[in-house]
Amino acid sequence: MQPRTTVQPPSSGRSLEHPARDAIRLEDVLHALSDPMRMRVVRTLAGETGELSCSVFDLPVSKSTTTHHFRVLRECGVINQIYRGTAKMNALRREDLDALFPGLLDSVLRAAADQDLRLGRDGG
Amino acid sequence: MQPRTTVQPPSSGRSLEHPARDAIRLEDVLHALSDPMRMRVVRTLAGETGELSCSVFDLPVSKSTTTHHFRVLRECGVINQIYRGTAKMNALRREDLDALFPGLLDSVLRAAADQDLRLGRDGG
Numbered sequence: 001m002q003p004r005t006t007v008q009p010p011s012s013g014r015s016l017e018h019p020a021r022d023a024i025r026l027e028d029v030l031h032a033l034s035d036p037m038r039m040r041v042v043r044t045l046a047g048e049t050g051e052l053s054c055s056v057f058d059l060p061v062s063k064s065t066t067t068h069h070f071r072v073l074r075e076c077g078v079i080n081q082i083y084r085g086t087a088k089m090n091a092l093r094r095e096d097l098d099a100l101f102p103g104l105l106d107s108v109l110r111a112a113a114d115q116d117l118r119l120g121r122d123g124g
Numbered sequence: 125m126q127p128r129t130t131v132q133p134p135s136s137g138r139s140l141e142h143p144a145r146d147a148i149r150l151e152d153v154l155h156a157l158s159d160p161m162r163m164r165v166v167r168t169l170a171g172e173t174g175e176l177s178c179s180v181f182d183l184p185v186s187k188s189t190t191t192h193h194f195r196v197l198r199e200c201g202v203i204n205q206i207y208r209g210t211a212k213m214n215a216l217r218r219e220d221l222d223a224l225f226p227g228l229l230d231s232v233l234r235a236a237a238d239q240d241l242r243l244g245r246d247g248g
Contacts, residue, residue: 031158
């Protein structure tokens with residue numbers, strides 16, 4: 001994994017659309033999490049307290065597919081994306097998700113970790 | 125809602141394919157639950173201790189789409205389907221799901237109920 005950005009430049013003028021908390025829908029969140037690549041992103045973000053640049057995610061898919069997955073996660077309300085300088089930074093909307101769907105995110109993350117153990121797969 | 129079958133005739137010779145517990149995958153379950161019609165079926169089944177005939181589900185979609193949704197739920201391991209006489213009976217695989225993904229089903233069901241309350245929608 002590449003070095004992570006720890007210093008956060010202020011966000012640039014470009015902003016990305018996000019649903020407000022009350023516009024987040026369970027069905028969209030479940031759909032977002034049903035994709036293994038998106039789940040991997042969410043699990044990695046869940047292990048971080050801050051933001052991660054898109055560039056630290058080394059998904060075994062094309063760059064455009066990676067961008068698509070991040071957009072799906074943002075548009076359904078699972079992650080926040082913000083431009084800082086030239087980097088697009090990502091963070092899990094844990095507070096929003098926990099407020100709307102208590103226990104859901106944690107049970108999904110645990111289920112994913114348990115499943116990896118069962119299948120002898122590398123987590124995240 | 126139509127009367128429910130309470131007497132269970134033995135299953136007929138026709139059987140339907142189901143994944144074994146250890147073949148159930150989290151991503152498939154989340155995908156199955158990400159559809160509002162399938163979620164409605166799961167919520168209704170979660171409120172029952174026994175089996176329900178497909179005919180008691182009055183989904184606002186065509187019969188073939190309804191059949192498709194039940195097949196998706198069966199093939200991903202969320203429900204058991206069995207022929208009893210001429211009826212196809214359905215039951216939630218709660219024991220399997222709870223064993224594989226502790227807390228997940230309950231948190232999803234609760235999230236769906238909470239969301240209905242928030243949106244002023246009828247549950248189930």
